[in-house]
Amino acid sequence: MAKKSQSLEPERRIPQQARAEETVAAILEGAAQILEAGGLAAFTTNAVAERAGVSIGTLYQYFGDKNALIHAIAARELQAALGRVRQALRGEIDPSPEGRVRAMIRAIITAFRGRQRARKAVLLAILSQGGGNELLAPVAAFLAEHEAEIGRGSQHVFVALDRPQLFVVSRALMGAIRAAVLEEQPFLRDAAFEDELVRLVMAYLRAVSAAA
Amino acid sequence: MAKKSQSLEPERRIPQQARAEETVAAILEGAAQILEAGGLAAFTTNAVAERAGVSIGTLYQYFGDKNALIHAIAARELQAALGRVRQALRGEIDPSPEGRVRAMIRAIITAFRGRQRARKAVLLAILSQGGGNELLAPVAAFLAEHEAEIGRGSQHVFVALDRPQLFVVSRALMGAIRAAVLEEQPFLRDAAFEDELVRLVMAYLRAVSAAA
Amino acid sequence: MAKKSQSLEPERRIPQQARAEETVAAILEGAAQILEAGGLAAFTTNAVAERAGVSIGTLYQYFGDKNALIHAIAARELQAALGRVRQALRGEIDPSPEGRVRAMIRAIITAFRGRQRARKAVLLAILSQGGGNELLAPVAAFLAEHEAEIGRGSQHVFVALDRPQLFVVSRALMGAIRAAVLEEQPFLRDAAFEDELVRLVMAYLRAVSAAA
Amino acid sequence: MAKKSQSLEPERRIPQQARAEETVAAILEGAAQILEAGGLAAFTTNAVAERAGVSIGTLYQYFGDKNALIHAIAARELQAALGRVRQALRGEIDPSPEGRVRAMIRAIITAFRGRQRARKAVLLAILSQGGGNELLAPVAAFLAEHEAEIGRGSQHVFVALDRPQLFVVSRALMGAIRAAVLEEQPFLRDAAFEDELVRLVMAYLRAVSAAA
DNA sequence: AATGAATGAGCCTTCATTCAT
DNA sequence: AATGAATGAAGGCTCATTCAT
Numbered sequence: 001m002a003k004k005s006q007s008l009e010p011e012r013r014i015p016q017q018a019r020a021e022e023t024v025a026a027i028l029e030g031a032a033q034i035l036e037a038g039g040l041a042a043f044t045t046n047a048v049a050e051r052a053g054v055s056i057g058t059l060y061q062y063f064g065d066k067n068a069l070i071h072a073i074a075a076r077e078l079q080a081a082l083g084r085v086r087q088a089l090r091g092e093i094d095p096s097p098e099g100r101v102r103a104m105i106r107a108i109i110t111a112f113r114g115r116q117r118a119r120k121a122v123l124l125a126i127l128s129q130g131g132g133n134e135l136l137a138p139v140a141a142f143l144a145e146h147e148a149e150i151g152r153g154s155q156h157v158f159v160a161l162d163r164p165q166l167f168v169v170s171r172a173l174m175g176a177i178r179a180a181v182l183e184e185q186p187f188l189r190d191a192a193f194e195d196e197l198v199r200l201v202m203a204y205l206r207a208v209s210a211a212a
Numbered sequence: 213m214a215k216k217s218q219s220l221e222p223e224r225r226i227p228q229q230a231r232a233e234e235t236v237a238a239i240l241e242g243a244a245q246i247l248e249a250g251g252l253a254a255f256t257t258n259a260v261a262e263r264a265g266v267s268i269g270t271l272y273q274y275f276g277d278k279n280a281l282i283h284a285i286a287a288r289e290l291q292a293a294l295g296r297v298r299q300a301l302r303g304e305i306d307p308s309p310e311g312r313v314r315a316m317i318r319a320i321i322t323a324f325r326g327r328q329r330a331r332k333a334v335l336l337a338i339l340s341q342g343g344g345n346e347l348l349a350p351v352a353a354f355l356a357e358h359e360a361e362i363g364r365g366s367q368h369v370f371v372a373l374d375r376p377q378l379f380v381v382s383r384a385l386m387g388a389i390r391a392a393v394l395e396e397q398p399f400l401r402d403a404a405f406e407d408e409l410v411r412l413v414m415a416y417l418r419a420v421s422a423a424a
Numbered sequence: 425m426a427k428k429s430q431s432l433e434p435e436r437r438i439p440q441q442a443r444a445e446e447t448v449a450a451i452l453e454g455a456a457q458i459l460e461a462g463g464l465a466a467f468t469t470n471a472v473a474e475r476a477g478v479s480i481g482t483l484y485q486y487f488g489d490k491n492a493l494i495h496a497i498a499a500r501e502l503q504a505a506l507g508r509v510r511q512a513l514r515g516e517i518d519p520s521p522e523g524r525v526r527a528m529i530r531a532i533i534t535a536f537r538g539r540q541r542a543r544k545a546v547l548l549a550i551l552s553q554g555g556g557n558e559l560l561a562p563v564a565a566f567l568a569e570h571e572a573e574i575g576r577g578s579q580h581v582f583v584a585l586d587r588p589q590l591f592v593v594s595r596a597l598m599g600a601i602r603a604a605v606l607e608e609q610p611f612l613r614d615a616a617f618e619d620e621l622v623r624l625v626m627a628y629l630r631a632v633s634a635a636a
Numbered sequence: 637m638a639k640k641s642q643s644l645e646p647e648r649r650i651p652q653q654a655r656a657e658e659t660v661a662a663i664l665e666g667a668a669q670i671l672e673a674g675g676l677a678a679f680t681t682n683a684v685a686e687r688a689g690v691s692i693g694t695l696y697q698y699f700g701d702k703n704a705l706i707h708a709i710a711a712r713e714l715q716a717a718l719g720r721v722r723q724a725l726r727g728e729i730d731p732s733p734e735g736r737v738r739a740m741i742r743a744i745i746t747a748f749r750g751r752q753r754a755r756k757a758v759l760l761a762i763l764s765q766g767g768g769n770e771l772l773a774p775v776a777a778f779l780a781e782h783e784a785e786i787g788r789g790s791q792h793v794f795v796a797l798d799r800p801q802l803f804v805v806s807r808a809l810m811g812a813i814r815a816a817v818l819e820e821q822p823f824l825r826d827a828a829f830e831d832e833l834v835r836l837v838m839a840y841l842r843a844v845s846a847a848a
Numbered sequence: 849a850a851t852g853a854a855t856g857a858g859c860c861t862t863c864a865t866t867c868a869t
Numbered sequence: 870a871a872t873g874a875a876t877g878a879a880g881g882c883t884c885a886t887t888c889a890t
Contacts, residue, residue, distance in 0.1 A: 020849080044884060055851045057888085066885065164399050168388050168408040175387010176380050187376055196380040199423075203415035211411075232874065257860060267876045272861065444853065468880060479855045484882065588823055592812050592832040599811010600804050611800050620804040623847075627839035635835075656870080680863060691872045693867085702864065855887075866876075 024062050026052045031073050035118035040125060045069070074122045077115075084111040097205070102198045105173070109194060112181055120182055161208060169204055173197060236274050238264045243285045247330035255333065257281070286334045293331070296323040313417075314410045317385070321406065324393055373420065381416055385409060448486050450476045455497050459542035464549055469493070498546045501539075508535040525629075526622045529597070533618065536605055585632065593628055597621060660698050662688045667709050671754035676761060681705070710758045713751075720747040733841070738834045741809070745830060748817055756818055797844065805840055809833060 030052030034043050045066050049056040063069040088107030094100070112119065161169065176197060180188045187193045242264030246255050257278050261268040275281040300319030306312070324331075373381065388409060392400045399405045454476030458467055469490050473480040487493040512531030518524075536543075585593065600621060604612045611617045666688030670679055681702050685692040699705040724743030730736070748755065797805065812833060816824045823829045 017849090023849090045886080046884070049852095056886085057852065058850050060886070061849070164402070164404050164408055167392070167397065167399075168405070168412055171388040171391035172384035172412055173387075175385075175391065176383040178387065179383035180379070185379070187379075190376070192376050193380070196376055199419050200380055200384055200412070200416045203419035204412045207411050207415035235874080256858085258858090268861085269863080269877060270875050273874075278860070447853080469882080470880075480882080481856065481884080482854050485853075490881070588826070588828050588832055591816070591821070591823075592829070592836055595812040595815035596808035596836055597811075599809075599814065600807040603807035603811065604803070609803065611803075614800070616800050617804070620800055623843050624804055624808055624836070624840045627843035628836045631835050631839035653870090659870090681865080682863070685873095692865085693872055694870075696865070697870070851888105851890080853887105853889095856884100859883080860881090862878105862880085864876100864878100866874105867872105868874095869872080 020062075023054060023058060027054055027059055027062060027069070028073055028076055030054070031069060032077070032115065032118050035073070035121045036115050037117075039117055040121040043121065043125075070122065070125045073118075074125075077119060077122055081111040098198065098202055101201050101205070102194070105197045105201065106194060108173075108177060109188065109197075112177060113189070116181060116184070120184075123178070123182065161205075165208055169201060172204075173201060176200070232274075235264075235266060235270060239266055239271055239274060239281070240285055240288055242266070243281055244289070244327065244330050247285070247333040248327050249329075251329055252333040255282075282334065285330075289327070289331055289334055293323050309417075310410065310414055313413050314406070317406060317409050317413065320385075321389060321400070324389060373417075377420060381413060384416075385413060388412070444486075447478060447482060451478055451483055451486060451493070452497055452500055454478070455493055456501070456539065456542050459497070459545045460539050461541075463541055464545040467494075467545065467549075494546065494549045497542075498549070501543055501546055505535050505543075521629075522622065522626055525625050526618070529618060529621050529625065532597075533601060533612070536601060585629075589632060593625060596628075597625060600624070656698075659690060659694060663690055663695055663698060663705070664709055664712055666690070667705060668713070668751065668754050671709070671757045672751050673753075675753055676757040679757065679761075706758065706761045709754075710761075713755060713758055717747040734834065734838055737837050737841070738830070741833050741837065742830060744809075744813060745824065745833075748813060749825070752817060752820070756820075759814070759818070797841075801844060805837060808840075809837060812836070 027048065030050075031043070031048045034047050034051050038047075045059060046056055048069065049059040052059070059069075063072065085104070085107040088110060089103055094103070179185075180193065185193075239260065242262075243255070243260045246259050246263050250259075257271060258268055260281065261271040264271070271281070275284065297316070297319040300322055301315055306315070391397075392405065397405075451472065454474075455467070455472045458471050458475050462471075469483060470480055472493065473483040476483070483493070487496065509528070509531040512534055513527055518527070603609075604617065609617075663684065666686075667679070667684045670683050670687050674683075681695060682692055684705065685695040688695070695705070699708065721740070721743040724746060725739060730739070813824075815821075816829065
């Protein structure tokens with residue numbers, strides 16, 4: 001794989017017309033489909049272009065190289081996932097801390113369902129080029145933001161977490177979910193899995209607050 | 213047409229002479245070095261052979277295909293890592309459950325130093341072909357063995373964990389450590405980080421045992 | 425892993441531009457030249473591409489694999505040979521059955537001159553993969569067509585031949601010619617040789633029709 | 637394939653001891669088995685050595701290169717075939733010309749049964765290197781010898797065939813049989829096939845003698 | 849803006865052959 | 870005589886990328 005561009009955004013040509021945006025969207029969608037259907041092995045620029053119904057030349061008009069394309073889908077998938085989490089958190093009712101934690105975990109797990117292969121492939125591709133860091137930032141930010149929310153409120157069970165503590169919970173939680181995705185664990189959909197994740201987070205939060 | 217091999221062991225020829233064993237060792241070492249130096253992208257059979265100071269034909273005499281080679285290093289690296297953890301656990305004194313947990317976590321963190329890229333690359337390669345399951349056996353064995361140890365003793369705080377629970381703790385713990393490594397977090401060496409990990413695991417274990 | 429193709433026609437891409445058709449023609453011609461010059465041993469995809477003045481990638485754009493290429497030249501050579509036979513049959517005058525048989529035999533012998541090595545190589549290649557059957561269709565069609573012609577006319581000496589009989593005459597005839605060619609027999613050009621072949625075929629046809 | 641030796645006989649070392657002869661026999665038998673089982677594609681020197689239960693080095697002690705090995709089996713197979721034909725001709729009873737012809741044809745067909753793949757592979761290999769001529773000598777000799785026999789006797793239906801005539805019948809006959817073998821025609825075992833061959837030869841012989 | 853034919857570096861793999869033991 | 874580990878030239882094939890139209 002050539003290493004030329006690291007940018008998350010298309011670089012060659014910034015779409016300025018409606019048609020161009022459609023083209024970019026088609027390419028991105030085609031890429032996601034290829035990934036979902038055949039994994040990273042089937043993910044060739046030619047295959048993506050064909051699936052997108054676009055010529056290979058056009059693809060290169062919007063994505064400087066294969067890398068740029070991968071980063072673009074990664075970003076797209078990530079945004080979509082975060083959006084779904086945010087969405088899922090909107091409707092939540094149970095205001096207890098555990099209720100909130102569970103809501104968040106469920107939202108995340110849910111966000112990770114569907115197009116699992118594509119997600120896995122993207123993850124793998126990103127990781128294999130050491131470009132993962134940029135993508136973690138939004139996740140961390142999201143967690144921090146909602147962690148804060150959880151700590152707030154009348155019940156206020158939790159003290160605020162410091163940096164390392166925030167790091168540990170968030171990465172531990174994501175680590176478990178990510179592993180389930182990457183290893184294609186069947187219990188990803190089980191209620192028991194969700195329960196254990198809730199237990200993990202809650203136990204940690206309580207322990208931290210007890211120590212304070 | 214090539215006949216694909218999935219075995220962890222070299223398949224083509226089982227070394228019968230001293231020279232042959234040296235050759236296999238050289239290839240494995242060469243492979244690890246290439247991986248460490250250039251990651252998966254640089255990992256070509258020709259490069260490995262050259263680094264190992266062996267002809268490409270010789271490499272294929274012992275490893276049916278590129279895959280077999282990757283599996284072999286994966287197994288080797290894994291054994292080495294587990295060995296280092298085991299080693300680190302030997303010297304431990306504090307017999308309390310928390311002492312044991314801390315010892316293990318410290319051992320793992322320690323084991324994660326050196327040849328990180330190679331380890332990462334191997335992991336990626338294995339994961340990207342879905343062939344990882346076979347490699348889990350030794351890990352499971354190791355965990356079972358030490359879980360038993362941990363659960364032993366007068367205090368006996370913990371009940372045995374079931375499959376999903378084991379998955380959650382282990383992956384959460386590894387997820388946090390891995391993230392710290394990959395993101396090159398400075399607090400990787402801090403005692404505070406270790407403390408939080410211990411807190412996480414202990415809190416979870418207590419919560420599980422309390423629920424039982 | 426490559427996906428094997430058995431089709432007689434280029435499969436990868438059906439030429440849609442004039443340039444593409446030229447390219448395919450160039451490849452086919454290059455392949456025939458390589459075969460003629462160096463036989464099957466020299467027939468490597470790289471050599472063909474180079475001789476054709478085309479990149480190896482381009483070759484594979486039109487021929488899924490080496491096999492597809494061989495089948496394509498085989499089909500081409502066969503068509504050409506049949507064409508020459510057909511051509512040679514045009515000018516014939518003597519309308520008697522023997523006259524027709526002789527015309528055909530002479531046409532075949534004539535058709536066997538030039539690019540002999542290429543023809544031989546193609547034949548060998550096809551046979552060595554057992555894929556020859558598909559190529560028999562045109563030959564069968566040709567024979568049927570001309571057999572009908574021969575059987576026509578007032579004299580109507582011949583009954584239609586059944587499958588084994590057709591096989592026997594055609595292969596016997598071709599066997600004798602082929603042997604003469606391969607062994608480079610000097611009498612290949614003698615009228616006497618042609619006479620004997622005619623005698624062989626006529627005698628057989630008469631025997632069959634007498635038995636019916 | 638390297639082109640070094642064209643000799644029919646092992647060249648490196650002429651077996652002078654019983655053990656050596658056994659070794660050569662084992663290699664030849666192994667080669668025939670490999671050919672029968674996997675065709676020309678599976679016929680690698682290493683595979684032959686292994687099947688023969690001999691080291692690759694030993695194989696090269698007796699056969700200078702792969703070619704020499706192929707020629708050796710070809711010669712062996714040919715001798716065996718001729719032997720079987722001779723054998724089959726011994727017991728023949730029907731002394732009529734047609735009886736003799738049929739006996740010979742049946743003997744030849746019979747000789748071609750069994751190990752068809754090996755025979756085919758050998759034939760192909762020989763032909764593809766243009767080295768076939770040397771192998772024809774024994775066949776020609778055999779045919780001449782027996783042709784004479786057939787023409788002899790009280791009934792004496794046939795005049796002696798001249799060179800081109802002998803060539804035509806023999807090659808036509810062999811051509812039909814060879815084609816049936818190479819194309820793996822199922823009717824190779826049918827009585828009808830034999831009948832047609834007999835008809836072909838007899839018709840030709842009668843035509844020649846009638847003309848004389 | 850788009851097309852798609854063309855490119856070619858380079859990968860994986862095979863297998864005939866050698867030679868030290 | 871025999872062994873078998875080692876060799877390495879060479880072949881088939883892929884795929885990211887370019888550029889003339």
